[in-house]
Amino acid sequence: MAKQEVKLLSFWPSPFAWRVEWALKLKGVDYEYIEEDVFNKSSLLLKLNPVHKMVPVLIHDGKVILESFIILEYIDETWKQNPLLPQHPYEIAQARFWAKFAEEKLMDAAWTAMWSLGEKKENSRKLAIEAVEKIEEVIKGKKFFGGESIGYLDIALGWIAYWLPIWEEVGSTQIVDPAKFPAIIAWMKNFLNHGLIKHNLPPRDRMLVYFHELWRSKTLSAVQQG
Structure with a gap:
């Protein structure tokens, strides 16, 4: 199976971004960390999240997922090991x-x-x-x-x-x-x-x-x- 590309646009003091990092690490998913300055937003961030222009932004095999709670559920549904959400x-x-x-x-x-x-x-x-x-x-x-x-x-x-x-x-x-x-x-x-x-x-x-x-x-x- 080809290695999946996972990237995370983040900002080091953001609790929203850290919850995504915790989820990826608990799942054992390798990812590329890209630090953003939310006070001087990059063209990449503005392109990937033109609506809110904020982190976190998850990129999985070219697909962009936004909003930390939505990202958590996407991670849980994509990588089945170590489930995050309960079953019922x-x-x-x-x-x-x-x-x-x-x-x-x-x-x-x-x-x-x-x-x-x-x-x-x-x-x-x-x-x-x-x-x-x-x-x-x-x-x-x-x-x-x-x-x-x-x-x-x-x-x-x-x-x-x-x-x-x-x-x-x-x-x-x-x-x-x-x-x-x-x-x-x-x-x-x-x-x-x-x-x-x-x-x-x-x-x-x-x-x-x-x-x-x-x-x-x-x-x-x-x-x-x-």
């Missing part, structure tokens, strides 16, 4: 629901809580905590969302384990209180200690510098507009 249709539906919930309810609120100020910051933090409360109930009593091994929902929510604590530190705010959310804290440790994940994370010190710079830029803009 109901469980698949639940995994998709909670992935979307975390993206829309937790990520957006946590991101805003990091860089905003005053009442907006506190309101966003409260919304994020409310979302975490819901996710805490889902992970209770489990090592991973899929049971004993990492699956689709763990990869989709992996940013909570690594990016969210950085955002909390940069924004001087707390969303995941260890005393209030012990199940999520346990899952975060299990996820980050997984043999593959712990060796495939962006450097934390570099992440802090990057998000501190973004924080300064966004808070300065908010003050000027306010």
Whole structure:
């Protein structure tokens, strides 16, 4: 069988791009990594993703697949080893629901809580905590969302384990209180200690510098507009 060509356009601090890398590595798929600067987008990125002009972009034998959740499902359906999604249709539906919930309810609120100020910051933090409360109930009593091994929902929510604590530190705010959310804290440790994940994370010190710079830029803009 001819070797399949797999390329990934990525951006090193992007949690959306990293979830695709985790999936490819869990499947044992060899791929070519192409780093993009999302602040100075290449002609290749603009050509491959003219709609959103963002990473990640997966190229498989000349076919272009966009949007990280869609890419995850494409990877799972294309390479059958080490399945990511559960087998039962109901469980698949639940995994998709909670992935979307975390993206829309937790990520957006946590991101805003990091860089905003005053009442907006506190309101966003409260919304994020409310979302975490819901996710805490889902992970209770489990090592991973899929049971004993990492699956689709763990990869989709992996940013909570690594990016969210950085955002909390940069924004001087707390969303995941260890005393209030012990199940999520346990899952975060299990996820980050997984043999593959712990060796495939962006450097934390570099992440802090990057998000501190973004924080300064966004808070300065908010003050000027306010």
